[in-house]
Amino acid sequence: MGDKSAKSGESQTEATQFGALQIAIDGPAGAGKSTVARRLAESLGYLYIDTGAMYRTATWLARKHNLSLSQADEIAQLAAGSDIVLKPADETSEGRIRVFVNGEEVTMAIRTREITEWASPVSALAPLRTVLVKKQQQLASSGAAVLDGRDIGTVVLPNAGLKIFLTASPDVRARRCLIDLERQGEKANFDELLKAINERDHRDSTRDVSPLTKADDAIEVSTDNLSIDQVVDKLMSLVKSRLQQSTSKSGSPA
Numbered sequence: 001m002g003d004k005s006a007k008s009g010e011s012q013t014e015a016t017q018f019g020a021l022q023i024a025i026d027g028p029a030g031a032g033k034s035t036v037a038r039r040l041a042e043s044l045g046y047l048y049i050d051t052g053a054m055y056r057t058a059t060w061l062a063r064k065h066n067l068s069l070s071q072a073d074e075i076a077q078l079a080a081g082s083d084i085v086l087k088p089a090d091e092t093s094e095g096r097i098r099v100f101v102n103g104e105e106v107t108m109a110i111r112t113r114e115i116t117e118w119a120s121p122v123s124a125l126a127p128l129r130t131v132l133v134k135k136q137q138q139l140a141s142s143g144a145a146v147l148d149g150r151d152i153g154t155v156v157l158p159n160a161g162l163k164i165f166l167t168a169s170p171d172v173r174a175r176r177c178l179i180d181l182e183r184q185g186e187k188a189n190f191d192e193l194l195k196a197i198n199e200r201d202h203r204d205s206t207r208d209v210s211p212l213t214k215a216d217d218a219i220e221v222s223t224d225n226l227s228i229d230q231v232v233d234k235l236m237s238l239v240k241s242r243l244q245q246s247t248s249k250s251g252s253p254a
């Protein structure tokens with residue numbers, strides 16, 4: 001898959017200024033991962049890789065080609081053979097990174113409720129995970145990267161320099177999803193969303209392959225009572241102290 005990831009931030013200079021660190025941000029849907037990860041990457045001048053967007057795009061492709069969940073190898077091959085490109089967010093994308101597959105823009109198409117629901121069982125398919133995890137590891141190999149997902153700290157980057165596990169209560173997450181969907185012009189109901197979130201959490205955290213779990217060495221941050229700015233500030237200070245620690249240990253930035 002020829003995906004390039006969103007190069008967030010102004011320049012590599014900032015990445016050099018801050019030193020390089022692989023940052024893993026995991027957590028359930030609606031905890032605020034994508035917004036926080038993107039903003040953090042922008043501030044640091046790091047690469048931002050939205051791994052959920054990659055699973056959503058594979059789901060969109062599988063639906064387009066009428067593949068069923070029993071066709072795991074075909075779905076994985078389809079994803080492996082498709083050119084998925086992630087580009088930085090702009091005014092057309094409501095703060096989301098822009099996503100293209102084989103030249104077609106799917107930025108908003110992968111955010112519908114239908115794709116959101118299908119992405120959960122599709123992302124549980126082992127052959128697809130093998131393809132996408134490998135790609136994510138290649139993308140992060142520059143070392144100055146922020147990845148968000150479910151298994152970044154446990155599977156994709158077990159040696160990441162900083163691991164964050166973002167959480168929020170199901171109520172808060174359902175309310176955020178409601179706002180997102182309404183902004184996209186989709187009708188949604190709070191109770192239904194809450195039920196769907198609880199079911200998805202259960203599926204994502206009990207599946208056999210790469211379940212959503214907090215890595216032992218991840219720092220848990222609840223976003224319930226914090227604004228986006230406050231979460232970003234908190235993570236930024238964790239990044240800085242992690243970089244200072246590695247500088248004082250090795251005598252040079254990580």
Ligand code: DC
Pocket residue numbers: 029051052053055056119120121123124148149150151152204
């Ligand atoms: O973060 P998101 O809602 O965009 O993710 C879409 C789906 O992909 C969701 O069901 C969880 C799954 N996912 C995953 O299994 N592993 C990841 N690293 C990222 C997302």
